Amino acid sequence: MPIDILTFVHKKFDFDKCYNRARVQQTQGHTIRVLHINDLREIKVFAKRNQDFRDVIMIDDFLKEEKSGQKQMNIWAKIQFWKRK
Structure with missing residues (x-):
């Protein structure tokens, strides 16, 4: 699976703030x-x-579902669905 590695954040964003808000995942002995x-x-x-605009729509849909407590589709299934569009 391809991975995007963020090495630069738009000048409007404070890298340290984004870094501190990031979610930490452990996988195979590595921290991501x-x-x-x-x-x-x-x-x-x-x-x-x-x-990116399609991704924003998908993110908005996901956040709306999270807020309402309704999970209509597994997030990975939704990603695959949006990739086909």
């Missing part, structure tokens, strides 16, 4: 920081690419 979903959404808005 995953950008907080709200920071990811905002970065994608600033990127202004078609794929």
Whole structure:
């Protein structure tokens, strides 16, 4: 699976704040920081690419489902669904 490694955050964002909000995951003895979903959404808005706008819609749908407590589709299934569009 391809992985994006964030080495630069848009000048509007404070890297240290994004870093501190990141989620920490442990896998196979390695620590991986995953950008907080709200920071990811905002970065994608600033990127202004078609794929990023589709991602923003998907993130908004996911956050809406999380807030309402309704999980209509597994997040990985949803990602695969959006990739096909």
